[in-house]
Amino acid sequence: MSSLLIRNVRLVEPGKSISRGDLLVRDGRIVASGSIGAEAQVGAVVVEGAERLLTPGLIDVHTHGIMHSLYESGPDGLRAAARELGRFGVTTVLPTIVPQIREGWLKLLGEIADAIPSVREVNIPGLHVEGPFMAVGGAACPTLPGDLELLERILSACAGRLAVMSVSPDTPNILPVIRRLRQEKVTVFLTHTRAGVEQTEAALDVGAVHATHFYDVFYAPAETDPGVRPVGAVEAILADPRASVDFIADGVHVHPTAIRAAVAAKTWAGVILITDSNIGAGLPAGIYDTLLGYQVKVSPKDAARHATKNFLAGSALTMDRGMANLLRWLKLPPEQIWGMGTLNPARLLGLDRKGRLEPGADADLVLWDEDLTTARTWVNGISIYEKKSA
Numbered sequence: 142m143s144s145l146l147i148r149n150v151r152l153v154e155p156g157k158s159i160s161r162g163d164l165l166v167r168d169g170r171i172v173a174s175g176s177i178g179a180e181a182q183v184g185a186v187v188v189e190g191a192e193r194l195l196t197p198g199l200i201d202v203h204t205h206g207i208m209h210s211l212y213e214s215g216p217d218g219l220r221a222a223a224r225e226l227g228r229f230g231v232t233t234v235l236p237t238i239v240p241q242i243r244e245g246w247l248k249l250l251g252e253i254a255d256a257i258p259s260v261r262e263v264n265i266p267g268l269h270v271e272g273p274f275m276a277v278g279g280a281a282c283p284t285l286p287g288d289l290e291l292l293e294r295i296l297s298a299c300a301g302r303l304a305v306m307s308v309s310p311d312t313p314n315i316l317p318v319i320r321r322l323r324q325e326k327v328t329v330f331l332t333h334t335r336a337g338v339e340q341t342e343a344a345l346d347v348g349a350v351h352a353t354h355f356y357d358v359f360y361a362p363a364e365t366d367p368g369v370r371p372v373g374a375v376e377a378i379l380a381d382p383r384a385s386v387d388f389i390a391d392g393v394h395v396h397p398t399a400i401r402a403a404v405a406a407k408t409w410a411g412v413i414l415i416t417d418s419n420i421g422a423g424l425p426a427g428i429y430d431t432l433l434g435y436q437v438k439v440s441p442k443d444a445a446r447h448a449t450k451n452f453l454a455g456s457a458l459t460m461d462r463g464m465a466n467l468l469r470w471l472k473l474p475p476e477q478i479w480g481m482g483t484l485n486p487a488r489l490l491g492l493d494r495k496g497r498l499e500p501g502a503d504a505d506l507v508l509w510d511e512d513l514t515t516a517r518t519w520v521n522g523i524s525i526y527e528k529k530s531a
């Protein structure tokens with residue numbers, strides 16, 4: 142039995158409390174927290190927390206790449222990206238793939254899905270496939286009508302490792318696609334849309350549960366009667382308690398006020414942090430190659446943009462910086478804000494043992510330095526990142 146004692150920390154129980162204490166881990170699970178008796182400590186590897194914050198590991202449900210790697214480049218890209226995540230406090234990730242419909246794409250998707258069990262440095266509950274059944278293209282996103290035959294081919298390529306599919310509520314024939322995804326226990330996100338209220342509600346009625354990079358690529362219908370405010374997917378989602386939302390909290394994609402409006406509608410428990418990060422996130426500002434036939438110009442202050450046409454192409458955000466931004470922008474108890482990067486995405490994906498520090502939970506843990514950079518990260522009780530001391 143391997144045990145780990147992290148002592149003298151401020152334990153963040155998302156949504157509930159921040160309290161001083163210790164945390165005991167045995168065989169990859171949390172077995173006790175708070176004040177831990179001497180007997181339980183015998184034989185444990187001890188880490189001194191020095192009153193720093195200890196939180197559950199961050200969970201990113203929408204990210205395309207990090208540093209020099211893109212998940213959709215193939216198994217090597219997936220494994221290389223996975224190795225970098227610990228330094229940003231990420232312990233669970235959904236590698237997000239924008240399907241490029243061309244010769245061999247399903248085979249590549251299958252190879253990426255098959256590579257998941259070989260990754261040790263981060264938990265990967267499955268892939269997030271963003272498209273191809275979209276109504277509005279984003280950066281290189283295909284816009285195909287709902288097609289059950291194609292969906293079956295995607296499902297079989299992923300071989301049980303499709304965790305999330307993002308679709309648009311206004312894609313023709315999308316409702317049978319959403320129903321089929323729910324049969325397979327795939328979580329359905331809505332995005333890239335000009336949908337009206339009825340279309341959005343119909344998608345929620347058949348099992349869509351979440352809106353990703355909310356407000357971004359969510360267009361309001363045109364004003365047809367001056368003085369009458371058009372309503373669309375944004376209002377339908379804000380008004381519907383069944384739907385949660387996520388944000389790229391980089392200060393570029395959405396204004397902090399837009400996030401506060403969503404928190405007012407959804408409470409802290411209905412709001413989730415994502416990065417939607419592209420290649421170059423976590424690296425110095427620069428120009429980087431993507432696999433999508435263009436380069437991106439990346440800078441933390443200005444997200445990731447097409448290098449020549451300047452449109453937004455994902456973000457340069459990392460989850461640690463996103464948490465720091467939310468903690469600065471939102472006037473909420475910090476334990477609730479931590480929930481947006483930990484407990485809330487765990488609940489969305491049905492991961493009961495993640496996003497909490499309670500006994501029985503997986504020991505996915507991050508010890509944070511005072512400047513909210515990652516000091517240490519553990520995945521299932523195994524240390525996968527430790528900051529080098531200066």
Ligand SMILES: [Zn+2]
Nearest residue numbers: 203237271417
């Ligand atoms: Zn994306």
